[in-house]
Structure formats: C-alpha cells, structure tokens
Amino acid sequence: MSLAAADDLLPLEIDPRPCELCGRTIDQHHCQDDGEGPLFFCWDDGDLVTAWELADPRDAWRHTGEAPSPAHVRNSDISGSAGRPPQYRTPQATIDAFRIVLDAGNPDRLATWLRNHPADAPALLEMLEAA
C-alpha cells in the first residue's frame, strides 16, 4: 500500500478495535497531526464535553471566543423537527368507544359523541367510510 493510499483511509479502517483505555473506536478520539501523520488521543471527560459543545452550534461560542448566539438560537431545537406539528393519532380506546356508540344505533347519541371528540371525529368517520 502506498503512503498516498494510506492517507485516504479513514481511522476506523486502519484500526477498528476499541481503545484499551477508553473503549471508544479510533474515530472517536482526539486527532492531532503535526505533519508526521495523525496521532489519536483519548478524550478526557472535560475534552469530551468540549468536543460535544464545539459540535453544537448553540454551544460552540463557549470555546471559539465568539459572542454567544442570541437566546432564540441557544434555546432552539436542533433535532430538525422544528416547525412540524406534533403527530396525533386517535387512541385505540377512543376507537373502541366509537364502535360501542356506533353499534348502539342511536344517531343523535353518535352525533353528540363525535362533537365531543373533535380531534378524533375526522379520522373515525374516514375509518367508517373505508370499512
């Protein structure tokens, strides 16, 4: 293997074994390259927190010397779910109750029950039409 090819390998391809000191794989170590090739060192717990904070745009300012991000950034959700409404699913107990009211055969009672379950009524009626 030529040196150029070795430089293209990912650390995990070079040594996939877990570290004897910390148990992490080589790619999860602090990498230092002073021109002689990369050297990998275990993070101590303080270094690990630093690495996590540097990787998080909300906390990186703690280590970069930049001004803190505005509060709406520091307190934001970076999970990618922001802006999407929470998913609602009609609970099985509500579906079971709907079937009981439906089987009772009283249209007025069914209409009242559906009015009292506005979040579930569209899905329940759709389910009824599909059946």
Ligand SMILES: [Zn+2]
């Ligand atoms: Zn280690």
